[in-house]
Amino acid sequence: MPNGQSPAIEDYLKTVYAHTEWQPDPITPSVLAGRLGVAPSSVTEMVKKMAAQGLVTHVPYGAVRLTDDGRLRALAVVRRHRLIETWLVREMGYAWDEVHDEAEVLEHAVSDRLLEAIDARLGRPSHDPHGDPIPAADGSIQREPFRLLADAPVGHLGRVIRISDRDPAILRALDEAGIGPGVAIRVSDTSADALIVRAGADPAPLRLDRAVSEAIWLTA
Incomplete structure (x- = not known):
């Protein structure tokens, strides 16, 4: 395995990181279990193992x-x-709603040498197809100030910087609506269950369900 790390520990590390990448609240063991689809007892044992290796800090039930x-x-x-997702879209003809599961498998098998070759071939991309920033080889990462579309007030104008890849159906719907990273969105109206926005150069209002607006991040 790359860096000699077990796939299970890699999955845990990535999940803990991803939980706080776009919001401040730390992840709990119960949420971690749900995200990984494992029993709470399995999370407890793995977290203890990771803590012993100096990878995480944790107090019981915290x-x-x-x-x-x-x-x-x-x-x-x-x-x-994220480099694998970008490679699959640019070089292998995958759609952006098809790459997550493939990358989940390949990320554990790609060597550092092959990853460097992929990075170079792609021209050192800074973001993946969903707008997520790709960390540099030294672990540095840059993100613009952001705001979740669901929390944006009426009148807010921002450029889409990231769309969650958790739900492929949402990605397909947004693709059909012409919404992706780089597209400007202005919030025209909000309600308990939806937002009305205007996207890109299209002046026509577009209704986005709350679940969709909670998957889109805009520039602040």
Whole structure:
């Protein structure tokens, strides 16, 4: 395995990191179990193992947080995942709603040498197809100030910087609506269950369900 890390630990590190990448609340063991689809008892044992290796800090029934070493290792996994997604879209003809599961498998098998070759061939991309920033080889990562579309007030104008890849159906719907990273969105109206926006150069109002607006991040 790359860096000699087990796939299970890599998955845990990436999941803990991803939970706080776009919002501040740390992940709890129950949420971690749900995200990974494993039993809470399995999370308890793995978190103890990771804490013993200095990758996370944790108190019983409390939040799980990455240490500095854990964060660096998580970012290495994230880098592999996002570069692979970018490669699959640009070079292999995959759609952006098809790459996540493939990358989940390949990220554990790609060597550092192959990853460097993919990065170079793609021209050192800074973001993956969903707008997520790709960490540099040294673990550094840059993000613009952002705001979740669901929380944006009426009148807010921002450029789409990221769309969650958790739900492929949402990605397909947004693709059909012409919404992706780089598209400007202005919030025209809000309600309890939807937002009315105007996207890109199209003046026609577009209704986005709350679930969709909670998957889109705009520039602040």
